[in-house]
Amino acid sequence: MQFTFNEEQDQLRATAQKFLADKSPTVEVRRLMETHQGYDPIVWAQLSSELGFTATHIPETYGGLGLSYAELGILFEEMGRTLLCAPFLATALGATAIMNVATESEKSELLPDIATGTRIATLAVFESSGKWGTDSIELTAKNNRLNGTKRYVLDGHIANFIIVVARTTTRNETDTIGFFLVNGDAPGLKRRVVNTIDSTRKLTQLEFVDVAARRLGGNDDQSAKLAETLDLAAIGLANEMVGGAQHLVDETVNYAAERIQFGRAIGSFQAIKHKCADMLLDVEMAKSAAYYAATAAASSDPELPVLANLAKAAASEAYMRIAAECIQIHGGIGFTWDNDTHLWFKRAKSSEVFFGDPSYHKEQLVTRWQH
């Protein structure tokens, strides 16, 4: 297992940092979070067609760069750091799902447009609240017509390709799980952006009433593929989260050096110092897990499922603790709308419960460790 980033990876990170510092300063985040579509198409075009970020982990055969989930993790991290408002996580996970389940010809058809950013993709799995496992799918697919409701769909309102996980009902057999492709403008599909505490990331509710869909990757049960896809989603989110957490640590340390109370920088008070040391510990431990899991994903490590749970749980708790301490150390100003801290706090809170909360992942971690 690789425990440092190589030079190409460092280069990729540097490129991403430069681009994001330029294109996603907080003023842009604040502007875009108030819009309905939630992203800037010009920036999207730049990061996809110019920089190739959307092509990262897509094999070269399908117009991608042929890099791995490790590189994708770097991009998630940097986007999490700057709270980039863009359908990147959605599209990357959509692509991941297609790569996991689709046939060669389906991949050849779908992935090139995703790689260039021409098409925005997303993944629609979750339905009723509190259930993130593979057993929670109730949306039905019968004769390739979908009926049901998907919730918490990332950027569903702007996605061109929606990869929908459905329960297929066939004759004489038990239900199976299948992946379906639905076009964003398919008749019978109602898409609605829901209100969340984190308006930098658009979540949607999708209602399917007899919507035409295409089964991807044949008719076998795809439960195992779903579990794998969800693990990769959790790892992706974990990497995004540690980026945000690191931003808050940096921000807190800077603020503590500048802010004067009682004739000293508050960063010279031990209470603040020790909190910052603990924040650093939190973020570095969470990073180690997120990096390790992303690297494992790149090398198809058999331990991957355990690592997905571990990385997501570690990142969730670290990010939340850090976000709460960051506000606390900022004091009253940290609770105001004009201070940027709350943008990350809200991202931390929504990410904590997205793709399964820490107790869900911990329980699953032990289950998987036992087997």
Added chain:
Amino acid sequence: MQFTFNEEQDQLRATAQKFLADKSPTVEVRRLMETHQGYDPIVWAQLSSELGFTATHIPETYGGLGLSYAELGILFEEMGRTLLCAPFLATALGATAIMNVATESEKSELLPDIATGTRIATLAVFESSGKWGTDSIELTAKNNRLNGTKRYVLDGHIANFIIVVARTTTRNETDTIGFFLVNGDAPGLKRRVVNTIDSTRKLTQLEFVDVAARRLGGNDDQSAKLAETLDLAAIGLANEMVGGAQHLVDETVNYAAERIQFGRAIGSFQAIKHKCADMLLDVEMAKSAAYYAATAAASSDPELPVLANLAKAAASEAYMRIAAECIQIHGGIGFTWDNDTHLWFKRAKSSEVFFGDPSYHKEQLVTRWQH
């Protein structure tokens, strides 16, 4: 509900403090903890026949002082503060059990000797590990002969009266729970002091092989009485624990004021100050619960069961956190045998798991709250 102590109670506390400061300094604790019997009979005689502590909550009809569990709580607290090595908790719980289940004539026979301290009593309930509930009793009573093993029996090696909870097997009926009186020197009873991390409190294992016993309080099922007795035991222990915790807070604050590092008392460092403030918060919250529960026991509050769980869980977590921080603030010296901190740390640790650990009490707390 009463939220302060009255003057008589303050007086009782002052008397106990004075006595214990005199009779149970750490040097005595260290001496007695190395002995097999684990207490000083002269001190025992003084606290019982002279000061009447053993008579506290026993009604006047039976030679007691007719005070309540609230007063008993004060004594537990002060004994916990000084780690008094004596069979007081054992005897008080034995008396409590008798008061809960016995007939008038049994009480008249047994309680006066306990009140004067002439007889040491104890309560034998627990058996296999990890189970503290009423459903864990496997020791059998058949025709008033006991067979089985009791564990974690307080001061069982010196007790004159052992109140044993047993499963009675009668014809044509389901088993019931009953309270039995066994003499300490009964034939067939093997008593052994077990090794624990806390040698200031002697725990024993009692093996019953066809031991003659007397059923107390008639032949009805006494499960409910057992639950009640266990609740009172938990409340008693909780009050003892907050006394120990308070001692450690005081000790830590004193040490931090004296110990110099980097040219300042370590108590002037914010990290130490804030830990001490948190320790104070912990102990005061736990005290509020312990006091409230003891007062509720004195007034037969219907909420008593919930309060027992709450007080025990709060005291366990507070005492353990405080004990760990106390060692931490003492630094290396706090880890040495010659420093007294470990005596309380070990009491905290053993008390944490005695009569049910915090997660047991929390689970039961919610169950009882629901009903």
Added chain:
Amino acid sequence: MQPLDGEKLRNELRLWLESNWDPNASLIEWRSKLAESGWGMPTWPSQWFGKDLSLVLNPIVDEEFARINAVTVARSGIRLLAAATILEHGDDSQKSRYLRRILTGEDTWCQLFSEPGSGSDLAGAITRADFDGSQWIINGQKVWTTSAHHADYGLLLARTDWEAPKHDGLSYFVIDMRQPGVNVHPLKQMNGHASFNQVFFTDAVVAPEDQVDRIGNGWKVAMTTLMHERRSADALRSVYRDRDLEGRIYDEERDETATVMEPYKWYPQRAGRVDLVFERAIETGKIDDPVVRQAIAELMIKARTAEWTARRARAAQQQGRPQGPEGSLGKLAASHVARQASKVHTMISGSDSMLGDEDGPLAGLIAEILISVPATSIAGGTDEIQRNIIAERVLGMPKEPRMDTGPFRDVMKNPGPAAP
């Protein structure tokens, strides 16, 4: 002899109320009567709208008013802090100008202490008051000012001497908020509410007769205000009156209460809404999850021990006993409760807890809890300041070395209006 005095007092007040109380009077009319008679603030001195009543007997007065639902003098918001401060530190002219209209509710007040650069360190204020020969000229900025946009007057802490040590260079003023040099802007919070204001002073003026106490004594005067603020925190809770009562005076009082309470409407969410936890756990079925049950139990332990600890403190106070350490722990305990409640709500609502407004559980209330709770450990003194106070004042631990002694001009501070 007190019981006799008490009975006499009760009878006297009953008689007075019987002949004067009128639910159809106007609020100001009735309160004017209260102020003149001394029954509005009977513990105040008799020359200033009071009756020299001892504090011990005051509960009888409250009982009699409550018994017939008689409206009292205006007690909400910053008013009574202003009155208590003026009563203790003001001169006769100030008392006669301000106290009456405070009691009738005709004037609204606000407190101008905190600044962007001095939050935890209140005495580090750098808003300046300079005497131009005829009046004080105020420049600077205050923040976290509740109801400044309604206020007629403000209690202003400003620096008048930059050479003196920090605490000695402050003075205390009453400032007319309705003047061109005073600009009030709402301060929006991360939960979307705007309970507070920022107040900007640009050559605002204060007449010499509105200087309270002597120059350089401002910190002491401010301490009086803050002491009363802590005492009156409880009073906020009991301000709501039965909605069914009829009469012009109740309508007017309800309007007044609604205005005063507006900034506080998210406070229950800030405190974590422990009341909702069981209900939500049952509703969602999470009550059966052993892990959630542990977290609920922890919350119940924290919440109930906090409540009992507060009652221990109050009981000691009522009995006139010296307050133990338990009296200083309320704020820290409240932070723990709120944080644990937020954690439990998150566990119970799971992924739904991020949904707001009509999409979220309880119409967004859960989400509002989660983004309001961070205020609990900051507002009114951060947890860190609380721990300092507990360690140094309650536990008597040694103080930290101070870096803010000497002339305030030379003390390191945040950027802001410079010393002249």
Added chain:
Amino acid sequence: MQPLDGEKLRNELRLWLESNWDPNASLIEWRSKLAESGWGMPTWPSQWFGKDLSLVLNPIVDEEFARINAVTVARSGIRLLAAATILEHGDDSQKSRYLRRILTGEDTWCQLFSEPGSGSDLAGAITRADFDGSQWIINGQKVWTTSAHHADYGLLLARTDWEAPKHDGLSYFVIDMRQPGVNVHPLKQMNGHASFNQVFFTDAVVAPEDQVDRIGNGWKVAMTTLMHERRSADALRSVYRDRDLEGRIYDEERDETATVMEPYKWYPQRAGRVDLVFERAIETGKIDDPVVRQAIAELMIKARTAEWTARRARAAQQQGRPQGPEGSLGKLAASHVARQASKVHTMISGSDSMLGDEDGPLAGLIAEILISVPATSIAGGTDEIQRNIIAERVLGMPKEPRMDTGPFRDVMKNPGPAAP
């Protein structure tokens, strides 16, 4: 050119080992050969028992020794810290007197830095060294001294100047531990083990030629020792050799190892024995308790992220990259792991966790864990000191005001031998 050098080196060493290595030699005989040939510490200078080998090539030497299970020079305990310090700061006479017998293992050393009054604040040492015209007279007390009862020599940090600032008044000495003025007492810990000693000096003597580096430079010399201590912490783990190896030299080495490792036998318990958790959970059936499972998961997260973080640090170091913050977090992370392990063991063993020796689970091992874990967050620098270091050195946060500047005589300190 390195690969070529490497092969040459390997061949040279192989030849030498082939003709010299003898498992039936005595330990001292063999190590004397190693010292003389330079193969014992090849990275040392060639005039002092080394071969001027570059650090990069050193692993080849280790590999060759390991390949044939050849015994190395004495590396355990404090020996190599002493050697490294003398090599860097000692004069030629000291080097020739001490280095050789360090390598052969004939002399055992101990480190005399910590004092009862200076733990976190090592530079606050008050053990005094006074020159009486012909030799240094040592008075004072040291503590936490591993293996002092076996030691021939000690590395002593003592105060020689009470007028100088704290760090500048210390000097560094080699002290003969086998003299009447030195008294060693074991220091029993709360877990019953006695891994450390207290060392009392009553007019003990040090000859002038055993003063290391110049007077007043003791703190810098001590820093060299401590730096090497941190580096050699890893080495402790790998000291055990295959038990099956036969030959006189292995028997002698095993005896040596047993003596050296004796103080460390409870260290696995101090670290919380994460390895036992799953096993114990299954054995007790607690693996099915959802609440215990959460706690186990938390432990696994802490333990594995700590391990990965350490590996990130090592990988960066191996690649010659600047070390990131992850390199400073190991001690804090280890504390978290140990504490969580202790918590989980308590949950799993329940009431049995208080039982010790033959009455307790795993013959008292669980109980030993519970009463050993508190050492983890103290030994080698408390968690609080670690957090200071992380905040100030890694995060670059502003320093606290210092209260220990100026002449050390005037600095506030714990009671102990007074300044003259």
